Structure formats: C-alpha cells, structure tokens
Amino acid sequence: SRVQQKWKLKRRYSKEAKAAAKQGAKAAKKTAAASGTATRRAAQFVTRHPVAVLVLLLLLLLCFLVSAVSSIFPTLGSGLANALSGTSYASEDTDLLGVDEDYTALENELAQTVANIESTHPGYDEYRYSVDEIGHNPYELASYLSAKYHVYFREQVQDELREIFEAQYELTLTEEVEIRYRTETSTDPETGETTTEEVPYEYYILNVTLTNKTLPAVILPRLNEQQREIYTVMQQLKGNKPYLWEGIYNGGEDTGPSYEIPGEALDDPAFAALMKEATKYIGWPYVWGGSSPSTSFDCSGFVCWVYTASGVHNLPRTTAQGIYNQCAIISPSEAKPGDIIFFTGTYDSPGPVSHVGIYVGDGMMLHCGSPIQYANINSSYWQTHFYAFGRL
Incomplete structure (x- = not known):
C-alpha cells in the first residue's frame, strides 16, 4: 500500500542520513589530526631552525619596505624637481648673460656721459660732483626677470631694461651763480699812484648730481607678493647658477x-x-x-x-x-x-x-x-x- 511505501522510504532516508553523519565525523577527525600534525611540525621546525625563520621574516619585511618606498620615490622625485625648478633660472645662460651685458652697456653710457660733462658743458668756473656708484648686482636683475617671466629672452626684455634703468638712475645738472669779489689794482697815469679795490664778478658753478636709487628699490615694487617670494629665494640661491657672475662679490682672504x-x-x-x-x-x-x-x-x-x-x-x-x-x-x-x-x-x-x-x-x-x-x-x-x- 502507499502507506507502507512511504514508511520504507522514510526508513531508508534515515539510514542514509546517519551514514553521512558518521562519514563527516570521520573526515573532521582526519582534518583535525592533519592540522595538528602540521602545527606540531611547524613548531618543531621553528625550534630546530630559529635563525632561518628570522632571516625569512626579515626578507619578507624588506620586500614590504622596498615596495612601500618605491611607491614614494616618484612623488618625492617630482616634488624635488619642482622645488629646484622653482628656485633656478630657467632661461638659457646666453640670455641671462646677454641681458646683463645690455644693462651694463646702459650704465657704461651713463658713466661716459658724467665723465664728459666738462667738455659737453664748457665755460663754467667750477664743476661740483655728487655722484652715486654706477653699477648693479646681476643676480638681482636675473632674479627679478625670472620671477616675473620665468623664462625670458634677450630681445624680449629690452624695453623693460630701459624702464628699470631710467627709474634707477637720475642725472641732474644745476647751474649756480655766486657773486664773488676779486682785488683789482689800477694806476693813475698822471700821478702814478696805485689804488686797489674789491670788484664783484659772477662765478659760475655747474652742480652734477647722479642718484642711484639701487636696483632692489626699483624692481621689487614691480612684482606681486608671490613673485617677490620667488625673487627672494632665487636671489639667495643665485638661481642655482653661482658660476654666472663669480667675481661680483669682491673676494680675497x-x-x-x-x-x-x-x-x-x-x-x-x-x-x-x-x-x-x-x-x-x-x-x-x-x-x-x-x-x-x-x-x-x-x-x-x-x-x-x-x-x-x-x-x-x-x-x-x-x-x-x-x-x-x-x-x-x-x-x-x-x-x-x-x-x-x-x-x-x-x-x-x-x-x-x-x-x-x-x-x-x-x-x-x-x-x-x-x-x-x-x-x-x-x-x-x-x-x-x-x-x-x-x-x-
């Protein structure tokens, strides 16, 4: 009957379930035994070979450190390169030197003008000079132009050089007239008697004044705050090109x-x-x-x-x-x-x-x-x- 068939199936499934449970228990015991054996063997290996284990651990740690540092180096290298580029003159040396030569040429022309004053303005009884030093620090000029333009070319900055030069130097000629007295002697043609008297005359003086406001006083107001910071660092490091103008700081022992x-x-x-x-x-x-x-x-x-x-x-x-x-x-x-x-x-x-x-x-x-x-x-x-x- 159907009831008997169901009962037989139920008894068979029960036997199969019990058999499967016994088989799982046996497998678990085997796994536990194997795990315990592996643990005991590992412990025995560590006990017998402690140096080898320590070396292995150090090698693993070293590999980890190398991996970590290698990931840092690209960022570090990029940061270092950016730092150096931010403090270095990016222009070619030929442009750096050429621009300074052009500015020096303007100064030489001014010096020649002052030296020739007495020939270009003749006829004065006296020439009085109050003349500031003519000259500039080439690193100040290069740092200024680099901070402003980063990269600049000789032909590009000629107008600016002239503007800076005219702001840095001021030459003034001022005429001054003094009334002075000289002693004149005259002889009476009839009596032969001589007399002396103080006679006034005009004494002409040309005052020659050359004022040098100094380059920093002229160029720094032409930079914004960020550019001034760049200028200051470049000036301190000489744009990482100290060989360009080695002789300007009078040396010696x-x-x-x-x-x-x-x-x-x-x-x-x-x-x-x-x-x-x-x-x-x-x-x-x-x-x-x-x-x-x-x-x-x-x-x-x-x-x-x-x-x-x-x-x-x-x-x-x-x-x-x-x-x-x-x-x-x-x-x-x-x-x-x-x-x-x-x-x-x-x-x-x-x-x-x-x-x-x-x-x-x-x-x-x-x-x-x-x-x-x-x-x-x-x-x-x-x-x-x-x-x-x-x-x-």
Missing part, C-alpha cells in the same frame, strides 16, 4: 672682525677717528648703491661715509673711480694707515678702478666686501687686482 689694528697706528688722531667710525659697520652687508647706515654700503659709499662722518676729510658721495680722481697717488712704500687703496677688474666696472678700501697698515685693509670686514691685501686675489694707493 677676509679675516673677519677678529683682526686688531696695532696700537701705535692709532696714535695718529686722524686715523683713530677714521677707525672709530669705520669699525662701527664691520659685518654689515654689501648693498649696491648703498651710501649710509640707513641703507648699508657699497665699497665707495663706505669710504665716502667714513671719511666724511669722522671729520677727517669731506668726501661727497662718488664712485671708486671718483675717489681715485681726488687722491694724490703714492707708491706702496709710502702708504700709511688712513690712506686709500684701489683695485681694478674685480667686476665689469665703467672705469679702471672697480673697488676701494681703507688701508689700516701691516698689509691689511678695511673694506666693504661681502660683508664689511678686514682683508689681507697681500693675498693672491688682491695682489692680482691691485691698482694704486692714494692719499686725500
């Missing part, structure tokens, strides 16, 4: 502030007054066109300030060449503390004299290099560039 002037030299009141004023500024930076404590100094500005402020000699602001032109030239054997020493070829200057310092005796000078400090004039550098000694 500087001794710093530790040098002591021999006491006997300071017995001269004039020299003592010079040194009292000059040594105030040891360590101050070299600033192109600087001529007072408010701006710091360049080489000629330092000498002019010290001589004038000390009361030793009234030396209005002029160039190194201008100081030389006012001195009586003396031989090295005649030089004494307080004389002035001149050098040539320390940079591409308009005239033969490019650098000046105050001789302090014993083969030493105090000058505005980079920064203001003492230097041994007998070093190979200064001997190579020596020009003359002068005395005011």
Whole structure:
C-alpha cells in the first residue's frame, strides 16, 4: 500500500542520513589530526631552525619596505624637481648673460656721459660732483626677470631694461651763480699812484648730481607678493647658477672682525677717528648703491661715509673711480694707515678702478666686501687686482 511505501522510504532516508553523519565525523577527525600534525611540525621546525625563520621574516619585511618606498620615490622625485625648478633660472645662460651685458652697456653710457660733462658743458668756473656708484648686482636683475617671466629672452626684455634703468638712475645738472669779489689794482697815469679795490664778478658753478636709487628699490615694487617670494629665494640661491657672475662679490682672504689694528697706528688722531667710525659697520652687508647706515654700503659709499662722518676729510658721495680722481697717488712704500687703496677688474666696472678700501697698515685693509670686514691685501686675489694707493 502507499502507506507502507512511504514508511520504507522514510526508513531508508534515515539510514542514509546517519551514514553521512558518521562519514563527516570521520573526515573532521582526519582534518583535525592533519592540522595538528602540521602545527606540531611547524613548531618543531621553528625550534630546530630559529635563525632561518628570522632571516625569512626579515626578507619578507624588506620586500614590504622596498615596495612601500618605491611607491614614494616618484612623488618625492617630482616634488624635488619642482622645488629646484622653482628656485633656478630657467632661461638659457646666453640670455641671462646677454641681458646683463645690455644693462651694463646702459650704465657704461651713463658713466661716459658724467665723465664728459666738462667738455659737453664748457665755460663754467667750477664743476661740483655728487655722484652715486654706477653699477648693479646681476643676480638681482636675473632674479627679478625670472620671477616675473620665468623664462625670458634677450630681445624680449629690452624695453623693460630701459624702464628699470631710467627709474634707477637720475642725472641732474644745476647751474649756480655766486657773486664773488676779486682785488683789482689800477694806476693813475698822471700821478702814478696805485689804488686797489674789491670788484664783484659772477662765478659760475655747474652742480652734477647722479642718484642711484639701487636696483632692489626699483624692481621689487614691480612684482606681486608671490613673485617677490620667488625673487627672494632665487636671489639667495643665485638661481642655482653661482658660476654666472663669480667675481661680483669682491673676494680675497677676509679675516673677519677678529683682526686688531696695532696700537701705535692709532696714535695718529686722524686715523683713530677714521677707525672709530669705520669699525662701527664691520659685518654689515654689501648693498649696491648703498651710501649710509640707513641703507648699508657699497665699497665707495663706505669710504665716502667714513671719511666724511669722522671729520677727517669731506668726501661727497662718488664712485671708486671718483675717489681715485681726488687722491694724490703714492707708491706702496709710502702708504700709511688712513690712506686709500684701489683695485681694478674685480667686476665689469665703467672705469679702471672697480673697488676701494681703507688701508689700516701691516698689509691689511678695511673694506666693504661681502660683508664689511678686514682683508689681507697681500693675498693672491688682491695682489692680482691691485691698482694704486692714494692719499686725500
């Protein structure tokens, strides 16, 4: 009957289920036994070979580190490249040097104009000069143009060079007339008696004034805040091209502030007054066109300030060449503390004299290099560039 068939099927399914359960239990026991055996064998291997296991772990750790670092290097390299490109002059060296030559040519033309004043404006009884140093720091110009344009070409920036130049320098000629008196003697033709009298006359003076506002004072206002930050970094690093203008910071073997002037030299009141004023500024930076404590100094500005402020000699602001032109030239054997020493070829200057310092005796000078400090004039550098000694 159907009831009996259902009962038989039910009993068969029950037997099969029990058999399957027994088979699963046996398989689980075998798996557990195998797992336990593997664990015991692994433990035995670690116990017997600890060094090998440690080496294996270190190799795995090293592989992990190499994988991690290799993923960092592309980003790091890209960041380093971007940092270097942001502080480097991107223009070709030929353009960097050519642009500076063009600006120097404008300055040389100006220097020649000043030098020829007496021939181009003749007829004056006296010419009075108050002339700032003509010159610029080429790294300042290159940093400015690089910060503004990133890459620039020589022919591209000619108009801007002229604008900057005209803003940096101002040459003014002012005529001044003084009424002076001279003594004239006359003789009476009849009596032969001589008489003298003071006769007024006009004395014509041409005042020649050249003002150098300095390059930074002109170019920085032409940059926005971000460009000024780039300019500052480039200027500090010299655009990662320090070889372009190696000679502009007058070198030599500087001794710093530790040098002591021999006491006997300071017995001269004039020299003592010079040194009292000059040594105030040891360590101050070299600033192109600087001529007072408010701006710091360049080489000629330092000498002019010290001589004038000390009361030793009234030396209005002029160039190194201008100081030389006012001195009586003396031989090295005649030089004494307080004389002035001149050098040539320390940079591409308009005239033969490019650098000046105050001789302090014993083969030493105090000058505005980079920064203001003492230097041994007998070093190979200064001997190579020596020009003359002068005395005011």
